[in-house]
Amino acid sequence: MEEEEEVGILEPxxxxxxxxxxxxxxxxxxxSLLSEEIQRLESISRSVMxxxxxxxxxxxTITGVPNASRLRRMLLPLARRLAILNASDRTRVLKEYGIGSDVPLKNLDRSVSSFAMQLKYRKGVESTSSKASHDSLNIEPHCSPMEEFRDSQDGEFKNLGNSFEELGVLMMEVGLHLAxxxxxxxxxQELEQSLLESCTAKGRLIHYHSxxxxxILKEAAERQQSTRRKSNQQSIGIERPNRTGNEVRISENSSNLWQQWxxxxxxxxxxxxxxxIFPCHKQTTRANGCFCTSCEIEYPSPSGHTYLEIFHRSKNIIQMVKTLPESFIVQVGESADILSRGKLRANLHSVRRPVNAExxxxxxxxVFLQPAWGKTFSLPDYHIKSSEITCVDEHEHGELGQQLHKIVPPLxxxxxxGxxxxxxxxxxxxxxxxxxGLQSNR
Incomplete structure (x- = not known):
């Protein structure tokens, strides 16, 4: 599949x-609730399932979430700023807010930069179980109280920590209510209690590189290496990633996918x-190395969709997901599939690079919502063979099936x-x- 036109569009x-x-x-x-309203709510519940x-x-998708639009506009442009920031300043900024990374940020050929933080509930199971609200869903501060920033460059990230945590709280709340x-x-109450017992979720701010x-990263590294050579210092090395969380690692290949299936x-x-983001200047930067503000203005999707693609198993097709700009997308994971005894079905997906928009x-x-690490899976009521989640038949689904059969390990x-x-x-x-591993060299 080389062209975007070969896939269908899914409006969730x-x-x-x-x-x-x-x-x-x-x-x-x-x-006083009218029977029509009761029927409408019952219909919504059925549609969700x-x-x-x-x-x-x-x-x-979840639409109309209070403050979602404001927080999205504050936080998302910071992903690119962090990704192209010089390494020493980025390290300092991330340390200031208690944010880490689980991809090798010194790999200049990386397809993504990812900035992660563990989000923790403050009051534990009892308070959140009784009332899932902003009051009970506040999370523990992950870093020390804010100090005055040392220079104007740091000021660009003054909202990073608060926006990261506040948007994460909203998304955790959405997940709990949906559960x-x-x-x-x-x-x-298997799903909701599993989330509450975990008391933690992983937030990840992701920049998919153009x-x-x-x-730009390579040119900056070359300049830095040139300076280091003059000082008889060694050139940049490659960090080993520290991968944790409940999601599959983001692919770092040069294929037509930003993220593998x-x-x-x-x-x-x-x-x-x-x-x-589409840059307004090809290689023009400010003196401090950051791109001009106009480069951070939201750019319409060239294709009108999100470039998140799914394999819709029951329809035997690939579909690109199209959503409203201010909505949240919620995907089912394999733990939900197991805990629900197959009533929910995990979602096979990837992220495609845009064609002719390099x-x-x-x-x-x-935000990845997971069970507690000690949560035990009981399988007697879950028939893996009859509802195999991650085993796509290589013959039934043709070329795609052959590809997925080679890179997606069956559940x-x-x-x-146990x-x-x-x-x-x-x-x-x-x-x-x-x-x-099936994707170890991809």
């Missing part, structure tokens, strides 16, 4: 945040709709009865990216 089911809150309220229905279930695409809707349809971004292995993955970069913010090879989430995540990472 839209769930209004206001309806999400009504459906998950602990208050009993008002006697159909969308996230075995015959659906495995993802939906409650699914639990009520399935029966029990060709120009990599050129994979399944997330947590419960839900909540994403912002992406922010695209200078376009893509920014997004993602049955990674999960065993395995903890920590063991499952380690085995999954090993089979994707270990020394002999």
């Amino acid at each position: 089911y839209e769930l209004q945040f206001s309806d999400l809150m009504i459906l998950t309220s602990d208050k009993p229905p008002s006697p 159909e969308t996230l279930g075995p015959t659906g695409p495995g993802l939906l 409650r809707i699914c639990d009520r349809a399935i029966g029990g 060709t120009l971004d990599n050129l 994979h399944y997330d292995y947590g419960i839900f993955t909540v994403l912002t709709s992406p922010w695209f 200078d376009l970069s893509r920014e997004t913010f993602v 049955s090879s990674r999960i065993k009865d 395995m903890t989430f920590a063991e499952f995540s380690r085995e999954t990472t090993k089979q994707y990216y270990g020394g002999s």
